[in-house]
Amino acid sequence: MTPIVDYMALSAILFAIGVIGVLIRRNVIVMFLAIELMLNAVNLAFVALGRRIGSMDGQVIVFFVMTVAAAEAAVGLAIIISMFRNRETVNADELNLLRW
Amino acid sequence: MPQWLFAFLAALAIIGALGAILQRNLVHCVLGFALVLIDLGVLYMGLGAVTVGFLQIIVYVGAIMVLFLFVIWLLNIQADTGVRGGASLGLKLIGALAAAALAAELFVIFSHAPKLREVRTIAPSFGSVATLARVLFTRYLIAFETTSLLLLAAIVGAVALARRLAGQSAAVAAIPPRPGMRAPESRREVA
Numbered sequence: 001m002t003p004i005v006d007y008m009a010l011s012a013i014l015f016a017i018g019v020i021g022v023l024i025r026r027n028v029i030v031m032f033l034a035i036e037l038m039l040n041a042v043n044l045a046f047v048a049l050g051r052r053i054g055s056m057d058g059q060v061i062v063f064f065v066m067t068v069a070a071a072e073a074a075v076g077l078a079i080i081i082s083m084f085r086n087r088e089t090v091n092a093d094e095l096n097l098l099r100w
Numbered sequence: 101m102p103q104w105l106f107a108f109l110a111a112l113a114i115i116g117a118l119g120a121i122l123q124r125n126l127v128h129c130v131l132g133f134a135l136v137l138i139d140l141g142v143l144y145m146g147l148g149a150v151t152v153g154f155l156q157i158i159v160y161v162g163a164i165m166v167l168f169l170f171v172i173w174l175l176n177i178q179a180d181t182g183v184r185g186g187a188s189l190g191l192k193l194i195g196a197l198a199a200a201a202l203a204a205e206l207f208v209i210f211s212h213a214p215k216l217r218e219v220r221t222i223a224p225s226f227g228s229v230a231t232l233a234r235v236l237f238t239r240y241l242i243a244f245e246t247t248s249l250l251l252l253a254a255i256v257g258a259v260a261l262a263r264r265l266a267g268q269s270a271a272v273a274a275i276p277p278r279p280g281m282r283a284p285e286s287r288r289e290v291a
Contacts, residue, residue, distance in 0.1 A: 002101050013117075025121060030121065033121070037120060040136065047144050051222060056235045060232065067251065074167065075258050084175050
């Protein structure tokens with residue numbers, strides 16, 4: 001039987017990989033993927049801790065996080081399409097204006 | 101979940117996550133991330149959260165990852181610079197070190213939480229559709245209904261943002277194509 005602390009350690013590692021992804025990549029789509037990775041790392045912590053205290057609340061929160069992530073992906077990718085259409089780039093360093 | 105199975109799934113998740121942030125081809129990044137998502141879905145099922153595990157695979161891999169792939173193909177992005185390019189190597193090294201320090205800090209916190217090591221048995225109905233639905237439609241009913249509003253706003257917002265405005269295509273055509281990227285004409289057929 002795996003103790004919950006192992007799940008928490010995996011969650012911490014995945015979150016750190018997500019942070020590294022945002023910091024070292026300049027492609028907005030990969031940065032967006034790394035943010036989703038951080039969301040999923042936190043979801044794992046929610047499910048593991050919910051099991052530890054024997055409560056369904058953690059899973060309900062994960063359900064809501066998934067919903068928000070779906071909405072976020074739709075809006076975020078629409079913004080990326082719009083940026084690419086106007087600037088012809090997905091490099092975050094070249095997207096330095098709050099207008100087009 | 102037996103320890104060896106957890107070790108296997110954890111290693112797979114870390115490999116997939118590293119692939120997702122280090123690959124140069126964007127499609128490979130998305131596929132690496134899809135591996136992490138399926139892997140996490142299996143971990144949820146092992147933790148007893150069967151419904152959430154299936155939802156993870158259906159919603160994340162089935163919908164969100166496909167959306168990412170469609171956008172990458174729609175924009176027709178050629179090979180990326182990968183981890184090279186952008187900020188200097190020193191800055192990236194500092195970023196990676198800071199993230200590693202964050203993980204180490206979390207490890208220290210977890211190692212000082214003895215209750216995380218206790219194993220607790222759960223009822224067989226834990227994590228079933230019925231149990232999840234009972235909590236969702238009683239205590240979290242208002243939050244659940246609010247998410248429908250959020251999804252509606254996201255749909256309208258996504259359509260409004262991605263729509264091509266009148267007279268915008270002329271502005272795009274005025275920008276010369278960058279090297280390593282196809283001419284805008286080939287892209288406009290898809291869009």
